[in-house]
Amino acid sequence: MKIITFANHKGGVGKTTTVANVGYALAHHYNKRTLLVDTDPQTNLTAHFGVYERPENTIYEVLRATASIAEATTQLSPMLHLVPSSLDVTNSEAELQSVTGREFLLREALEHVSGYDAILIDTPPSLGLLTVNAFTASTDVCIVVQTEFFALQGLAKLYEIIGIVQKRTNPKLAVSGVIATMFDRRKGMHCEALQALETQFPHELFPTHISEVIALAEAASAGRSIFEYKPTSKAAEQYSEIAQTIVQRIL
Ligand SMILES: Nc1ncnc2c1ncn2[C@@H]1O[C@H](COP(=O)(O)OP(=O)(O)OP(=O)(O)O)[C@@H](O)[C@H]1O
Numbered sequence: 001m002k003i004i005t006f007a008n009h010k011g012g013v014g015k016t017t018t019v020a021n022v023g024y025a026l027a028h029h030y031n032k033r034t035l036l037v038d039t040d041p042q043t044n045l046t047a048h049f050g051v052y053e054r055p056e057n058t059i060y061e062v063l064r065a066t067a068s069i070a071e072a073t074t075q076l077s078p079m080l081h082l083v084p085s086s087l088d089v090t091n092s093e094a095e096l097q098s099v100t101g102r103e104f105l106l107r108e109a110l111e112h113v114s115g116y117d118a119i120l121i122d123t124p125p126s127l128g129l130l131t132v133n134a135f136t137a138s139t140d141v142c143i144v145v146q147t148e149f150f151a152l153q154g155l156a157k158l159y160e161i162i163g164i165v166q167k168r169t170n171p172k173l174a175v176s177g178v179i180a181t182m183f184d185r186r187k188g189m190h191c192e193a194l195q196a197l198e199t200q201f202p203h204e205l206f207p208t209h210i211s212e213v214i215a216l217a218e219a220a221s222a223g224r225s226i227f228e229y230k231p232t233s234k235a236a237e238q239y240s241e242i243a244q245t246i247v248q249r250i251l
C-alpha cells in the first residue's frame, strides 16, 4: 500500500486541489480504493468534498490517539474515503511537542489501516510537526509547484527537511514526483519556470502540467471535484493524466 504526501511549505500552490482531484480520479477512473487524509487545520481538503460540519472524530483525535483512522473515516463514495481535519489541529503542534515519538503518530495510526490501494496526505503550508508526521508515515512524496517566478525558491529547504526525515525517521521515503500547477503557456514567466523545473527535476517532473483554470477554484467552493463540476474542462483531463502517471510510477 502506497502512502503519498503532497507537499510544499509555500502556501496556495495547489496541494489541496491536487489531492482532491487526483484522489477522485484514482478512485473513479482507475478503480483504486483511495483514502485521503487532511492534516491541515485550514480544512480545505475536507471542505473540498462538502464536509463543512466538524465530524465527531477527525485527524485531531487520531493524532491524540483518542480515535483510530477507521473511526475518523468518512465514506465519500464506495472507493473514496476521507479522514477530515478540524480547526483544532492548529493546537496539535503545541500539544504534541512534549510527546515522545511525536514524529511517528500518524505512521502508527496508519499501521492498522488496510484495504486501500493508495493513501494521499494533504499537508499544511509549513514544515512543522504535521508535515514531518506525514513524511514519516509515507512511502512517497509528490512536490506540488506553481509555475511562477519564485517556484524553485524554497525547494532547497523542503529537500533539507525530507533529507532529515530520510536520515532519522523514514529511510525509505522517496521523492517520486514533481507536479507543476497553475500553468499558463501564454505567460513567458510560467514557461521559464517550467523550463527551470525540467532542468532541476528531469526524472521527477510529471509530463502533464495543470493549467491555470478558474473552474478548479469554482469546483472547490462548490464542494465538488472538477470531474463532477466541469468534466469537459482541460483541468479534468489533466488531473486524470496525473492520476494515471501516479498509477504507473508509484502504485
Ligand atoms: N490550476 C489552478 N488554476 C487556478 N486556480 C487554482 C488552480 N489550482 C488551485 N487553484 C486555486 O488556488 C487556490 C490555492 O489552491 P490550493 O488550496 O489547492 O493550494 P494549497 O497549496 O493547498 O494551499 P495551502 O498551502 O494554503 O494549503 C485555491 O483557491 C484553488 O482553488
Ligand SMILES: [Mg+2]
Residues within 6 Å of the ligand: 015, 016, 017, 040, 044, 045, 122, 123, 124
Ligand atoms: Mg491546502
